[in-house]
Amino acid sequence: MPLLPVVAEQLLRDVRSSYREESRIPDDLLIALRFVFGSCALQALDLVDQRSVTCVTSPSGREVFQVTGGSGRLYTLFTRCQYCPCPAFSFSVLRRGEGLLCKHILAAYLSQAMGVCRQEQVSDQLMTRLLAGQEDAGEHLRSARV
Numbered sequence: 001m002p003l004l005p006v007v008a009e010q011l012l013r014d015v016r017s018s019y020r021e022e023s024r025i026p027d028d029l030l031i032a033l034r035f036v037f038g039s040c041a042l043q044a045l046d047l048v049d050q051r052s053v054t055c056v057t058s059p060s061g062r063e064v065f066q067v068t069g070g071s072g073r074l075y076t077l078f079t080r081c082q083y084c085p086c087p088a089f090s091f092s093v094l095r096r097g098e099g100l101l102c103k104h105i106l107a108a109y110l111s112q113a114m115g116v117c118r119q120e121q122v123s124d125q126l127m128t129r130l131l132a133g134q135e136d137a138g139e140h141l142r143s144a145r146v
């Protein structure tokens with residue numbers, strides 16, 4: 001996660017170690033998450049609780065995350081370049097420079113840190129379509145999931 005400030009990276013490492021030891025996130029860490037990431041911290045934790053995050057990988061080693069948002073919309077996001085196609089990301093993060101990331105990207109980081117991310121392998125062909133932002137490719141995956 002080279003694009004995150006050091007404090008945010010450290011926080012995610014703390015989440016990882018406490019979750020491994022106690023299977024929960026202690027209150028002081030929750031407060032810190034809230035402080036660093038703002039209101040999207042709790043929304044992101046909700047998404048993690050609902051197991052909304054899937055890590056999709058392909059044989060060539062590419063990786064994307066798919067997060068089902070509260071509205072039921074599926075977002076395909078690229079944590080390596082920290083981009084999410086949701087409106088909150090383009091409005092708050094890109095345009096107004098508020099907040100580090102949206103709840104979807106944070107949910108992807110948190111579910112990875114907590115080890116609760118669903119894993120899915122797809123073909124390189126399907127991955128290329130996902131990376132090209134073809135929504136039908138994402139929906140195809142989601143319908144296969146239920």
Ligand SMILES: [Zn+2]
Pocket residue numbers: 075084085086087088089102103104105
């Ligand atoms: Zn987003």
